[in-house]
Amino acid sequence: MFMAIGTALAAFSGCSATVPSSLDRARVNLETAQRDPQISGNAPLALQDAAQAMRRAERAWNDTRNKEEVDHLADLADRRTEIARVLAERKIAEGETQRLGQERDKIVMEARQREAERARRQAEAQARVAQQEAKRQARNAELVSQEARAQARDAEVARQQAEARAREAEQARQQAETATVRITQLEQQLAEFKARQTERGLELTLSGVLFEFDKATLKPGALRNLSPLITFLQEDPERKIVLEGHTDSVGSDSYNMELAQKRAESVRNFLIQSGIASHRIAAHGLGKGYPVASNDTEAGRLQNRRVEIIISNEASRSASIPR
Template sequence: MMISFSKSWLNKGVFVLSLSLGLLIAACAPPTKPVDLERAEAAVEQVQTDPNVTQYVPVRLDEAKEALQRAQVAWEKDESTEEVEHLAYLAQRRAAIAEVAAAEKAAQAEIKNLGQERQQMLMEVRELEARQAREQAKMAEARTRELEQRLAELDAEKTKRGYVLTLGDILFEVDRAELTPGGMQNLFRLVTFLKEYPDREVVIEGHTDSTGSAVYNQELSQRRADSVYKFLMNNGISPERIVARGYGEAYPVAPNDTAAGRQRNRRVEIVILGAGERAKEYQRPG
């Protein structure tokens, strides 16, 4: 009976001792960190690793870190749960604000960078266009010099109507429309020129002196102009590029009261038009 009583008290003592030790251990264990505080710490840590945050909004990052530190201090001082949660919430919000602000700044920087790149591209394009324009101007100038040289070789005279190549009376059979060998030789050079410059068209004008009837002179001037027309066409120049007109005695270049003057008036003028001008639309100025 005595032994049973002792065991009962012994078991109770062990239980009490175990309970006391458990309470003591629980009292000594560190308190569990609030979930809101852990979230705030994670949020601040995340924004700290964002290069946009550190580059564009370091002040916002400092504000988030400062708010987190206040929340941590409040928890360590065992302030009220509401206070800790409030401060942790502020830290999370400031971390989120820092992240959003950094994203906006990064986007603005990207837009600015794209604008600068676009401006640079525009400048490069304009420089390229200017360089091409200069090169084209040089090429055009070179072509103009070459054209003038070729026209000079044809003995063409520069006038208000364009360049004019004159075939004198001696390049035709007397009182006839047939070309002499010398006239053909001159026209072969013109054929070569027109083939080299396919954008050029010509107007062939026949002229006479005032000797004889006006009707006959007009007919002779037209036949001579037609003779030149046919020669050019037969040597590969498109008839679309040629117009032949006879003016008779209408446009003298010298008085008809001397033999020398009359000889100058008996002529065929070939007007070499400018680039883009059309022979069929050409009107001789009065």
């Protein structure tokens, strides 16, 4: 049995992933129980069950690397090891009770053999034996009661742990569903910005209609154009965004970089004035280096004069998202 567990652990050593602490703890507890002759001698079947549960946990780690599943199986193996320990203790206690009973029977038999010659002392001897027996039985009864209470507590703890895991699983499922719904709602709310999901997050494009040619000041209609974005950011106060300003190819590189930065900052300032916290918004000017259309036509240059918005996939991510 030790060889089988050792082989499985050797397989772990070749893996790059860190073995969960629950798996290590369950393995140490099982090996400790297997080395204890009182447990292995009095509860061998229960130890076999614990070893089988341990192997299932190890296989799950090798096959899936699913930490939640492995934690569950490792906890199951740990509980079965503890069951083996309790069963061994109970069997030892039962053997001790039997031994004490045999000793009692011997005392009674000897007392009867001496009855004829110890008639006067018989009553006293029997009284002492009865008193000792009553105390012994009281102690045994208390031990049995304590063991029953301990088992009841263990069962209640196991039930509570199972319920807690079930609640956690349900909560995780609900959170996943909520996240999916939220992403769908986000895409619907921001559909007019031609939103697209990328590795950096949800990317939106504010076309050149927000700015006059060669200007960085927002047009008066910016509130109407940016209203869906403002509403979304107000409803999701932990979400962070990056604004990237772009220009067409007219003008020098340095001038276009400055103009792109000013346009990104204009949108940022507008969002801040609309109630969005400044720490949630980063603004960068990228100049003319990332065109989305040809600069040979007015229509293409209009498309290139834009501000792109990247909304982080997770609320906890930094607002500085690399391109």
